[in-house]
Amino acid sequence: MKREKSSIVVASLLAVVLAAGAERSPAAEPAGLPSYLYDRGDGIPTSLFGTYVREKELLVYTFYEYTRSKNFEYQPSELGFTGDNSFFGKAVEQEYLLFLAYGFSDSLAVEFESALHSSVDFRKDPSDTSNVPGRIRESGLGDTEINIRWRFLKETAARPEATFFFKTVFPLQKSKKLLGTPDWEFEPGIVLTKGFSFGTLALRSSLDEYAVDYVKRLSQNWRVVVSLEGESDEVSLIGEVQYALGKNAMLKINSGFGLTKKAPDFAPEIGVLFRF
Numbered sequence: 374m375k376r377e378k379s380s381i382v383v384a385s386l387l388a389v390v391l392a393a394g395a396e397r398s399p400a401a402e403p404a405g406l407p408s409y410l411y412d413r414g415d416g417i418p419t420s421l422f423g424t425y426v427r428e429k430e431l432l433v434y435t436f437y438e439y440t441r442s443k444n445f446e447y448q449p450s451e452l453g454f455t456g457d458n459s460f461f462g463k464a465v466e467q468e469y470l471l472f473l474a475y476g477f478s479d480s481l482a483v484e485f486e487s488a489l490h491s492s493v494d495f496r497k498d499p500s501d502t503s504n505v506p507g508r509i510r511e512s513g514l515g516d517t518e519i520n521i522r523w524r525f526l527k528e529t530a531a532r533p534e535a536t537f538f539f540k541t542v543f544p545l546q547k548s549k550k551l552l553g554t555p556d557w558e559f560e561p562g563i564v565l566t567k568g569f570s571f572g573t574l575a576l577r578s579s580l581d582e583y584a585v586d587y588v589k590r591l592s593q594n595w596r597v598v599v600s601l602e603g604e605s606d607e608v609s610l611i612g613e614v615q616y617a618l619g620k621n622a623m624l625k626i627n628s629g630f631g632l633t634k635k636a637p638d639f640a641p642e643i644g645v646l647f648r649f
Contacts (some may be wrong), residue, residue, distance in 0.1 A: 436644020488515025
């Protein structure tokens with residue numbers, strides 16, 4: 374069933390690609406921008422790296438994400454069983470997500486993101502002798518959050534751009550151990566962005582996470598993004614290609630690769646971003 378769902382999603386995305394490609398035109402960007410905005414345009418940076426929302430613009434991004442972790446750290450007590458020792462099991466998660474962003478002005482934007490359907494397949498560590506079942510499966514609504522983005526300092530030729538954000542994750546899965554978020558989560562942070570002749574660099578930092586992003590526009594239709602992301606002792610390298618299917622549609626394909634033991638070892642994503 375999981376493979377069938379994945380095939381349906383991929384087939385649907387390919388259909389959108391073919392339909393949009395029939396009347397393709399370059400992605401719309403305002404003319405006359407300074408050179409340091411060439412790679413990204415004049416929009417506010419969103420939580421999707423390499424993605425920006427402009428004033429009075431609505432972004433709609435539908436995507437599928439697969440995450441495989443061969444060293445999924447857990448304690449039996451975290452799963453509702455007896456034992457506080459740490460073990461490393463295996464976990465595969467599939468998510469079908471919706472992302473929305475709207476720019477109220479050239480300084481303020483709001484985002485909404487939800488894993489409308491998620492499934493987790495967990496297998497415990499063979500050395501774990503606790504009463505944790507050998508396999509646990511969960512499915513349902515995944516993480517759901519809102520994000521406020523405030524660009525309080527615009528980039529100039531001499532200084533970087535600064536954007537403050539505040540993310541709130543809703544506690545919509547109190548009965549599940551592996552899926553969703555059981556408690557409220559609040560996360561403030563900041564993004565510093567600066568464009569150069571060789572590309573655009575962004576530093577993202579919050580209480581729990583940090584990242585360094587590199588964005589480069591190769592042509593009117595192609596853009597590449599590379600990101601080094603870290604959270605505690607989990608570090609991943611993510612690469613993405615973006616292709617303009619038309620004036621208001623973009624295909625996004627990326628994959629993350631774990632650089633440390635506890636990070637997910639493989640996390641591909643594919644989706645189509647629409648602008649209205």
